Amino acid sequence: MRISQVGNDSAEETYIAKMRFLCLHGAGTSAESLNRQGGITQALEDEGHEFVYVDGRVESAPEPDLQGAGIPPFFTHYRRDQAPGEELGLAMDHVKDIIAKRGPFDAVMGFSQGSALAASLLVNHGRTNDQPLFKLAVFICGAAPYDPANGLEFVTATEEKYPITIPTTHIVGKQDPVYPLSMKLYAVCDPSQAEFYDHGSRHLIPFDLKNTEAMIATIKKTIARASQ
Template sequence: MRILCLHGKGTSAAIFRSQTSSFRAQLADKNIEFDFVDGPHLTTAAAGVDLFYDPPYYAWYDGDGLETVREAHNWLNEYIAANGPYDAAMMFSQGCVLGSSALILHQEETPDMPPPFKAAIFICGGASLSVLEEMGFHVSAEARERDAASRSALVLQAGSMSLMTKGGNRWTGLGSLSDGLSEEELRNEIRSPYRIAIPTVHIYGSKDPRYAAGVHLSGVCEPEKRRTYDHGGGHEIPRTAAVSNSIAKLVQWALEQAETS
């Protein structure tokens, strides 16, 4: 089984490989090939990343409009055509935007063709609200407000100063903008004319400022074909044994679904 791996903005294939090493170690006895790919654009380091990882750093695209994401989607299609096929895709942060946009654009424009992958594993990331609106999804004003605030909060909480002074306590989520709302209430902030139809896994952390974005994305996917998991942390992949074991099981589930779909 082959998994295409799409990193977050301001990181790299090598960094994503390191970030996922703990749960991938639990899958070492499985016949799984992880293909970690660098984005096509050089960029600066994501907040806090340069404290642990050396450059270069990459992004899949700059900006957040439909045409910018569509260019990245075209690049991805070319890569898959040359290096695929893939049974699943595993994505983090900006990689989730690219992967979800690719699936939505496929469903809108070429629904009679096979999707670019058979299952998706989204980690700490959401969909592009701009792409969703362009494709006919209704995005509420509350979702827009939360999305903008979460991006600013992420930069502050993930930044080098916060990391050095607060360590693991730097993750405080988004506060009042998401407190008290259930996951189902968050999902209902985006109304979908259709949903991503392949099996999906959604891994997010309740202390991540981008937590709501991850929950929103899960609502754009078929409820009967999705699995969700709150790892309890921030914009990261915790390496504890319990979290690693849970994520490994979810990856296995996604691949089993891909094999039978």
């Protein structure tokens, strides 16, 4: 697939790769729950991109907002409301096993805790490998990633180095209680490679047309950057 970019008096064709996304849900939800919120992915699927939704490592109680609404079982990647410690390593191993069995994947998309886990995976892989684990990442209402070295502290950036340097999309909600953690996640990503969109709402993926179109456009910019 190609898009045309018009500059001055000429048109330049830019290659846009078809991406296969690994999709990681939030705590207390499921692959099915995230898939059912797929308004932003439908248009991208129509353009040839693929989204593979997988469940977390362990069954758990549902997210409070899903009480009586979601379809069990529900899963989590690691414990909520406190540092995961050794559970982070187990969660990363679970995803690595999925990648080995169902990959390869070009990209990763995470919601809430799924974003944090994806970021920890990227950081962990980048510490010992020159080639990134994924070409791009989409973080939606993302939580802050824990350091894969111990699972006890948040990953931080320095003035000299950003832990995540691949193209990223950050979709956040200003009314989201997780918003401060979403900004911590944004802070560890190279800003020159990052796209940012604030839908202004809570801890969810909006379904209204205006926000959906804006989120899709933001993700497309990241896909285009990763295709270069």
